[in-house]
Amino acid sequence: MEEKACCCSEHKIRMESEKKDLLNRLNRIEGQIRGIRKMVENDIYCVDILTQVSAAGCALNSFTKELLAEHIRTCVTEDIREGRTEKVDELVKTLQKLMR
Numbered sequence: 001m002e003e004k005a006c007c008c009s010e011h012k013i014r015m016e017s018e019k020k021d022l023l024n025r026l027n028r029i030e031g032q033i034r035g036i037r038k039m040v041e042n043d044i045y046c047v048d049i050l051t052q053v054s055a056a057g058c059a060l061n062s063f064t065k066e067l068l069a070e071h072i073r074t075c076v077t078e079d080i081r082e083g084r085t086e087k088v089d090e091l092v093k094t095l096q097k098l099m100r
Contacts, residue, residue, distance in 0.1 A: 018070060025063045032056040064098065 014022075033056055039049045072091065079087040 012075065022063070022067065025059070025066070029056060029059045029063065032059060068094075068098075 032052065036049060036052050036056060039052060076087045076091055079085070
């Protein structure tokens with residue numbers, strides 16, 4: 001049986017594989033943030049901390065891109081096929097916020 005995602009209004013039922021991937025990414029990012037906190041607590045050199053902050057930022061950006069791509073593939077596409085274009089306006093507003 002094929003897994004299928006459902007995006008209904010303000011709720012999204014994710015496929016287990018998608019959910020697992022997103023949660024794994026978030027767990028890694030959370031670990032990076034905890035590592036940065038320990039670096040600050042242990043008075044690690046600023047440049048070394050900044051390097052780790054940059055890596056965490058890249059990981060978060062990667063998470064954002066993956067989530068956005070999946071949103072477009074499922075929620076936005078599904079609504080357009082069904083003649084509802086509100087999701088396009090919502091997507092535009094979201095992209096504007098992300099690009100600040």
